[in-house]
Amino acid sequence: MAGEPDGSHESWVGGHQKIVEALREMAGKKDLPFLVAEETLWLLDGYASSMSQLPGTVQQAQHYLDYFHIEEPELLPEKMLELFGALKGRASNWFNLRNSSKAVAESLIKLAESIQAQGEEVVSCACETKALGTEPEKWGALNLPEAIEAYDKAIVSKMASSFTVLKTPIQHFQASIEHVQAGLAEFRDEARFKLMPVVQEKMRALNRLQRARQFELSLMEFPQSKSYVHPAASGRACAVLKVNLGKMEAGLSIGVAGVGSIHSLWQGIDAYIDQSEHRLLSMETQEQLANFMVQYRIFLAQWAGIKMFAQEKLLSFEAVQ
Known part of the structure; x- marks a missing residue:
């Protein structure tokens, strides 16, 4: 009976349905660091805005850090300025990636x-065949002969040729998704492997500084020197620095988790498109026409759901600015 898929059909349709369900499930979990959720977009936008305001000169760094000199080399204003520059650059990259993800x-x-427009054409053509007739909802119950008449074969050939119009939009989407995937992976890995270790090393340097009695004693030997922090101010400077470093570390953690989630999402959609493209471009058989159309109508219904999902995600990007 038509509508009873073979193994490849079952895998194809089941895979599509699982993607739709997974997208919906992930988008509904507010506690999941999921980039296209408004809450996570808000966090990452706030992180990027905060990092973009970090000092850009040594003088600004000294004012921001509240000291001119410090015994830990890693915490010198000049060294901290290098970190600030890297964080500012990464913040700029986030806004570029945000626009790419929205695209x-x-x-x-x-x-x-x-796909929906092409699908309407295919279904319309199928309704013209003698084998299927004009009532798509009954196609799954048809018992059809193995051979397809010449008249129907011509229609099937026309249906198959219509799939070529999907090549351009599929290729365009694949190009855009590959670009975003590469950018998100680089953005995530930069935080994970480059910036977080630097921030953590500076946190360790700060902890060493706070424990070192020699630091306070050396400051007391030069109470009039502007190049050293006065003992009365050293505690405040260290406290401010610790808070700022903590914010940087927390912000980078948000970036790694959030970007990792959207990277996984787009990888899933990419696999979904690969699967769809392969099936669409190979559906040129003239056998089991009814079964093909039953499965294809399921495919179209799922793409209607994907369109709604994409529209919801687009609204998230537009709502959070």
């Missing part, structure tokens, strides 16, 4: 619209 959602909507 992927827009591209996914256009792809879904292209």
